[in-house]
Amino acid sequence: MPFEIIKPGTKIDFLGKWKIAAAVSIVVLLIGAIGIPLRGFRMGVDFKGGTEMQVRFTGEGAVDEGAIRKVLGDVGAQNASVVRVGESNEFLLKFEGERSLEGAAEPAPEAGAAPQAEAQPTGGEITAKTDRIIQLEAALAERVGALEVSRVEFVGPKVGAELRNDGLKAIGIACLLILIYIAFRFTPRYAPGAVVALVHDVLVTSAVWIVFGLEFDLRVLAALLAVLGYSLNDTIIVYDRIRENLALHTKSDLVDVLNRSVNETLSRTLLTSFTTLIAVLALLAFGGEVVRPFALAMVIGIVVGTYSSIYIASPTLLLLERWRTGAAARDAGKARAAKA
Amino acid sequence: MSLRARIIAVAVAVLWLGWFVVGSFYDDAARKATWWLPDGGLRLGLDLQGGVHIVIGPDLVVATEHELSAIQDGIERGLERDKVTGVRFTRTGQELRVQPASPPDAAAVRKVIEDDSRFTVREDGADLVLHLTPEWAGEVRERAMLQALEVLRRRIDDPQTGIPESVITRQGRDRILIEIPGVDRVPDIFRKTGFLEFKIVQDAAPSEELLRAKHKDGLPPGSEIAVEKDRATDRVITAYLVPIDADINGDFLTDAQVQFDNRVNEWQVTFTWSADGGQIFGELTEKNIGQPLAIILDDQVYSAPVIRDRISRQGQISGRFSSEEARDLAVVLRAGALPIPVQIEEERTIGPALGQDSIQRGIYASLVGFVLVVAFTIGYYRMSGGYASLALLVNLVMLVGLMALFEGTLTMPGIAGLVLTVGMAVDANVIIFERIREELRAGRTPRAAIAAGFQKALWTILDANITTLITALVLFEYGTGPIKGFAVTLSVGILTSVFAALVVTRILYDLHPGNKPVTELSI
Numbered sequence: 001m002p003f004e005i006i007k008p009g010t011k012i013d014f015l016g017k018w019k020i021a022a023a024v025s026i027v028v029l030l031i032g033a034i035g036i037p038l039r040g041f042r043m044g045v046d047f048k049g050g051t052e053m054q055v056r057f058t059g060e061g062a063v064d065e066g067a068i069r070k071v072l073g074d075v076g077a078q079n080a081s082v083v084r085v086g087e088s089n090e091f092l093l094k095f096e097g098e099r100s101l102e103g104a105a106e107p108a109p110e111a112g113a114a115p116q117a118e119a120q121p122t123g124g125e126i127t128a129k130t131d132r133i134i135q136l137e138a139a140l141a142e143r144v145g146a147l148e149v150s151r152v153e154f155v156g157p158k159v160g161a162e163l164r165n166d167g168l169k170a171i172g173i174a175c176l177l178i179l180i181y182i183a184f185r186f187t188p189r190y191a192p193g194a195v196v197a198l199v200h201d202v203l204v205t206s207a208v209w210i211v212f213g214l215e216f217d218l219r220v221l222a223a224l225l226a227v228l229g230y231s232l233n234d235t236i237i238v239y240d241r242i243r244e245n246l247a248l249h250t251k252s253d254l255v256d257v258l259n260r261s262v263n264e265t266l267s268r269t270l271l272t273s274f275t276t277l278i279a280v281l282a283l284l285a286f287g288g289e290v291v292r293p294f295a296l297a298m299v300i301g302i303v304v305g306t307y308s309s310i311y312i313a314s315p316t317l318l319l320l321e322r323w324r325t326g327a328a329a330r331d332a333g334k335a336r337a338a339k340a
Numbered sequence: 341m342s343l344r345a346r347i348i349a350v351a352v353a354v355l356w357l358g359w360f361v362v363g364s365f366y367d368d369a370a371r372k373a374t375w376w377l378p379d380g381g382l383r384l385g386l387d388l389q390g391g392v393h394i395v396i397g398p399d400l401v402v403a404t405e406h407e408l409s410a411i412q413d414g415i416e417r418g419l420e421r422d423k424v425t426g427v428r429f430t431r432t433g434q435e436l437r438v439q440p441a442s443p444p445d446a447a448a449v450r451k452v453i454e455d456d457s458r459f460t461v462r463e464d465g466a467d468l469v470l471h472l473t474p475e476w477a478g479e480v481r482e483r484a485m486l487q488a489l490e491v492l493r494r495r496i497d498d499p500q501t502g503i504p505e506s507v508i509t510r511q512g513r514d515r516i517l518i519e520i521p522g523v524d525r526v527p528d529i530f531r532k533t534g535f536l537e538f539k540i541v542q543d544a545a546p547s548e549e550l551l552r553a554k555h556k557d558g559l560p561p562g563s564e565i566a567v568e569k570d571r572a573t574d575r576v577i578t579a580y581l582v583p584i585d586a587d588i589n590g591d592f593l594t595d596a597q598v599q600f601d602n603r604v605n606e607w608q609v610t611f612t613w614s615a616d617g618g619q620i621f622g623e624l625t626e627k628n629i630g631q632p633l634a635i636i637l638d639d640q641v642y643s644a645p646v647i648r649d650r651i652s653r654q655g656q657i658s659g660r661f662s663s664e665e666a667r668d669l670a671v672v673l674r675a676g677a678l679p680i681p682v683q684i685e686e687e688r689t690i691g692p693a694l695g696q697d698s699i700q701r702g703i704y705a706s707l708v709g710f711v712l713v714v715a716f717t718i719g720y721y722r723m724s725g726g727y728a729s730l731a732l733l734v735n736l737v738m739l740v741g742l743m744a745l746f747e748g749t750l751t752m753p754g755i756a757g758l759v760l761t762v763g764m765a766v767d768a769n770v771i772i773f774e775r776i777r778e779e780l781r782a783g784r785t786p787r788a789a790i791a792a793g794f795q796k797a798l799w800t801i802l803d804a805n806i807t808t809l810i811t812a813l814v815l816f817e818y819g820t821g822p823i824k825g826f827a828v829t830l831s832v833g834i835l836t837s838v839f840a841a842l843v844v845t846r847i848l849y850d851l852h853p854g855n856k857p858v859t860e861l862s863i
Contacts, residue, residue, distance in 0.1 A: 152688070154687040233767060280709075
């Protein structure tokens with residue numbers, strides 16, 4: 001006897017529960033929407049611009065967070081936050097504000113052109129201000145204790161805005177390309193259901209992210225895109241079966257065919273997600289700080305994606321079909337009425 | 341293809357790519373020194389080996405402003421030649437306004453400002469308003485970009501900086517990407533514009549306020565204040581009144597070297613003028629013996645020694661430098677000044693310790709993920725699960741081997757992509773196995789069930805993987821730095837896992853009970 005999680009011949013009425021499923025998803029999305037003003041739509045340095053610095057104090061004795069805050073304030077760091085990482089004297093510092101570069105604002109006349117008093121570009125103000133990050137490091141070393149900088153991420157406002165736009169564009173383009181592919185590989189009728197499921201996955205994962213007050217950054221964007229591509233796998237398995245069953249059982253009711261298809265593919269939908277889930281959970285547990293946001297977003301995305309391919313993709317297909325045939329019937333009715 | 345041909349093809353591919361996987365455990369030098377290892381191999385991204393990744397944006401607006409100022413110089417020379425006086429120039433942003441003193445002069449001015457492909461002239465009453473043409477402005481910006489790249493490259497390549505492994509590349513139209521492995525902070529040589537000026541000091545005071553107090557009626561025309569700061573505390577030591585126009589600037593330097601002065605126990609930078617520079621500098625120092633000469637780098641006074649004698653070819657800059665500061669200054673002076681100011685727009689620095697930590701965690705997470713997936717697959721599908729696990733191993737060898745073959749860069753997100761691939765690769769096998777089980781339940785013989793399972797699962801697998809590939813490629817197009825690494829491993833991983841599931845697992849089934857027909861299937 002093979003080991004089976006779903007016994008053959010299982011008949012669960014998934015389609016009948018579409019209203020409950022839709023309600024669940026809408027509630028999660030609403031909570032996410034309420035979460036935006038409540039918890040804020042938090043963006044990491046990648047998208048917002050700013051500085052993130054991970055420092056480790058190498059000296060003996062506990063380091064006071066207040067002292068670090070004071071230094072941050074003195075070098076003019078705006079909206080600074082200090083978070084202790086783990087048990088050690090390691091801290092994550094985040095702050096906003098420009099980073100001025102030595103000599104950045106000054107004119108350097110072009111070779112060969114004698115500088116003109118009147119034509120001199122403005123900005124002759126003396127900018128001996130050094131780099132804020134280096135100033136901060138020096139000040140921390142002097143006033144808090146010897147330290148090692150293990151990580152610096154600085155994103156200027158211009159680059160931040162670009163990364164943000166590129167990120168949104170990437171998600172949009174990925175959705176569009178997938179829509180085209182599905183429309184091309186299946187009939188265009190199937191495409192909207194798949195894309196509704198996709199958009200659902202991205203939105204619900206984001207909603208969970210917002211509710212937990214987590215930050216969006218490039219890693220989370222990468223995870224969301226991977227979820228986009230991956231959650232579709234399950235949907236495709238179901239749709240493939242629906243197409244096959246529609247050809248086999250032409251007489252059956254559409255609801256029956258859809259239910260049968262979801263049930264028949266249920267074990268592989270769950271199994272494929274499960275194997276991927278355990279790999280990603282290993283990453284979440286052992287991959288360390290750097291990949292944690294990515295792994296967590298993947299875990300949520302995989303779970304949501306599996307749910308949506310069962311409860312969202314097929315019901316959407318059903319509703320669209322009903323709406324179409326309903327509209328066709330109404331048209332036919334109108335035509336008859338007009339004739340009579 | 342016959343079974344034998346398939347086995348040979350896969351074995352050759354796996355052995356060849358496996359060779360590159362083995363090579364990737366050695367560093368570049370060891371690979372080149374060992375005869376049986378491939379020369380190429382996997383590179384570690386800066387986030388794994390530690391290093392600095394910076395994106396520099398030159399301020400290209402300044403380049404066009406400089407161009408307008410050069411155009412103004414040309415016009416002024418023309419006016420001088422034609423003896424037209426009293427013309428006023430005002431420059432606001434990207435616009436140069438020329439105001440003749442009186443209307444009759446307008447025609448004379450117009451004559452000097454001939455039409456030019458570089459700018460357009462618009463008449464506004466008696467005034468003439470000049471704008472760079474979009475084509476020429478583009479040209480000017482491009483030239484400034486190329487000059488900036490050239491100067492930065494010279495600074496990096498300088499043997500004294502000791503960062504020869506650095507890579508400098510242009511990113512898009514107006515950015516420069518610099519990757520410096522093995523350091524944990526942005527080297528000073530990228531912070532300096534490197535514009536060196538020498539100016540005779542007209543007056544001095546301990547602070548700017550005191551200096552301004554001495555000149556109550558305003559600073560003499562054509563002069564400005566430059567300050568010298570204590571390098572440790574950033575406090576102003578002396579404020580100098582100097583001419584706005586430099587008496588001579590760093591364009592005339594041919595060389596700069598670091599030197600330790602035993603008499604004062606200080607690091608200094610000595611420089612050498614070109615023949616022309618030497619002549620100008622000689623005349624300047626001869627005329628001003630007894631006066632202090634301010635040495636100004638990027639608008640900051642480094643020192644203002646009193647001129648004791650005529651100096652023509654060589655000179656020195658002192659400023660209480662550390663040996664590193666002196667070395668960096670010499671490098672910057674040798675490479676020349678950047679044509680325009682630059683700004684760091686993005687920095688990602690990872691210390692070597694954190695990089696090493698990431699590698700270990702990445703390897704550990706990959707191993708745990710692999711073991712868990714294999715354990716589950718074998719537990720659920722028994723012998724078939726074993727086939728899938730073997731295919732997964734082949735898949736990983738091919739994935740890492742291909743990356744090494746093309747000298748790809750492995751980043752931490754790349755490792756995450758690897759772990760994700762481990763999880764996703766088995767999916768294709770699950771789809772095949774579930775299909776085979778269905779076919780078996782439908783009453784087919786094992787052999788027929790296997791054939792039908794592979795055949796019917798084929799397009800489902802392709803569809804599912806193509807969509808993931810689409811998103812991976814979109815991510816590659818829009819991602820930056822390490823994230824691109826994720827897109828790469830994911831894309832390659834999708835290709836190798838489809839290959840492993842469809843070809844390798846199939847071979848194992850075909851091999852399974854020798855050449856006898858399959859009567860029972862462990863699935």
